[in-house]
Amino acid sequence: MLKMPNLEVHQPDAVKHDTKVSAQDVNVYYGEKHALQNVSVNIPDRSVMAFIGPSGCGKSTFLRCINRMNDTIPIAKVTGKIIIDNQDIYDPSLDVVQLRARVGMVFQKPNPFPKSIYENVAYGPRIHGLSHSKADLDEIVGASLEKAGLWKEVKDRLNDPGTGLSGGQQQRLCIARAIAVNPEVILMDEPCSALDPIATAKIEELIDELRQNYCIIIVTHSMQQAARVSQRTAFFHLGTLVEEGNTTDIFTNPKDQRTQDYITGRFG
Amino acid sequence: MNEHIVKSYEEELALLDKKIAQMGGLAEQLLGQSLSALERRDPKLAEEVVVADKAIDNLEREIEEQVISMIARRQPMANDLRHIMGALRITTDLERIGDLAKNIAKRALAIADESHPKPLMSGIRHMVELALHQLKEVLDAYAERDADKALAVWRHDAEIDAMYNSLFRELLTYMMEDPRNIGISTHLLFGAKNIERVGDHTTNIAETVHFLVRGFNIADDRPKDDQTSSTLIS
Numbered sequence: 005m006l007k008m009p010n011l012e013v014h015q016p017d018a019v020k021h022d023t024k025v026s027a028q029d030v031n032v033y034y035g036e037k038h039a040l041q042n043v044s045v046n047i048p049d050r051s052v053m054a055f056i057g058p059s060g061c062g063k064s065t066f067l068r069c070i071n072r073m074n075d076t077i078p079i080a081k082v083t084g085k086i087i088i089d090n091q092d093i094y095d096p097s098l099d100v101v102q103l104r105a106r107v108g109m110v111f112q113k114p115n116p117f118p119k120s121i122y123e124n125v126a127y128g129p130r131i132h133g134l135s136h137s138k139a140d141l142d143e144i145v146g147a148s149l150e151k152a153g154l155w156k157e158v159k160d161r162l163n164d165p166g167t168g169l170s171g172g173q174q175q176r177l178c179i180a181r182a183i184a185v186n187p188e189v190i191l192m193d194e195p196c197s198a199l200d201p202i203a204t205a206k207i208e209e210l211i212d213e214l215r216q217n218y219c220i221i222i223v224t225h226s227m228q229q230a231a232r233v234s235q236r237t238a239f240f241h242l243g244t245l246v247e248e249g250n251t252t253d254i255f256t257n258p259k260d261q262r263t264q265d266y267i268t269g270r271f272g
Numbered sequence: 273m274n275e276h277i278v279k280s281y282e283e284e285l286a287l288l289d290k291k292i293a294q295m296g297g298l299a300e301q302l303l304g305q306s307l308s309a310l311e312r313r314d315p316k317l318a319e320e321v322v323v324a325d326k327a328i329d330n331l332e333r334e335i336e337e338q339v340i341s342m343i344a345r346r347q348p349m350a351n352d353l354r355h356i357m358g359a360l361r362i363t364t365d366l367e368r369i370g371d372l373a374k375n376i377a378k379r380a381l382a383i384a385d386e387s388h389p390k391p392l393m394s395g396i397r398h399m400v401e402l403a404l405h406q407l408k409e410v411l412d413a414y415a416e417r418d419a420d421k422a423l424a425v426w427r428h429d430a431e432i433d434a435m436y437n438s439l440f441r442e443l444l445t446y447m448m449e450d451p452r453n454i455g456i457s458t459h460l461l462f463g464a465k466n467i468e469r470v471g472d473h474t475t476n477i478a479e480t481v482h483f484l485v486r487g488f489n490i491a492d493d494r495p496k497d498d499q500t501s502s503t504l505i506s
Contacts, residue, residue, distance in 0.1 A: 227349060257350065263350075264350050268349050268350050269281065271274060
């Protein structure tokens, strides 16, 4: 009898996760400029959603709404609702510092603190009171670096400055710093655009592992990256959310002509 | 449809279509000539078909290489991806159609000296005419990106199958009448089978065109009518 090999194929789209972040009619104004118009979207937990679109389309603006980073811009005004786990994050009684611990962020350019590798990761847990002893903190730092895939490379030089690492390592350090405070959502704003292909591949592998436990939202200019790492993709254009769907569908058979034109390189 | 920002990308896609059109034209020509060679018992024409099939093979290789290079360099997305993958699939079907025409031509050579039974020959002629019509329609559907036209071709294949069925029965009867007919009948039977296969490849192309244009496969089952696999005349 001929034995058939196991042909089961891993289908990331097959599992449906509950909604983690729900945006309802979100509008953003920078002074007179209406930067984001009526964006409504549900972002599932334990998966990766990619935001794509040409420069100035509003994708980063929207990303920055999800941890209220736009609060830091005086002329920015946000209307509508963003709900994370049944809680409106624009509720005035909400503690923004707590929110930003729950919703971590990784930026385009790696931005470690000018401190040691250890301190970079330990800073968050310490100010949020997540550790009660040095041993606790050591464990959080170790586990975070491990999850960020950096532990093996830095375990013998935790007291070296974080800024002395390579670009890719610095970015993973920033991811370790973000996950050290037990976030639920991780926002990534073009996390690989300053990295070489090897460092990029490591971050992408990391994203794939992290999505088992976190809701990850990534803004990227690389269509291939969006196609590789995400389960769902949203396309923004001129401040509106044009189309959102399964990544496979968006990249093989988009419904909207603008999406099609953008991802095939017909306008940008 | 807007044009690509990168002009050379646009040119490569156009070149792909040009080569498919060229290949399709050659396949049509070969199939028509193989029929003429069979009907006119023209060994010279049959030889020409055998040689001309090489041109189709070469085009297939060219298209394949271009597709691989485009995937590697351009990372095509959405309709471009469907266009490029569709071209690759269509080129394989057209190459097979060329092979089938070549096989008919070879059989024409083998039976050039025998007398051909008139009614059977006209049956084969009708099959080829229909197959050629279908092929032309599907190539137009590709060139015009017309999914409805492709769907019509796809539905129409049952007619070729039906003709093949009746020809199959006639040839069996003809063989039973006189064992000396078995040689030529067998060749004609394979010839007819080849044309039926051309029809199948044409419907494959129709499916590809439909996918290319609409982005999803034709949902229902194709009306298949080739019953010869289960036919026995005793």
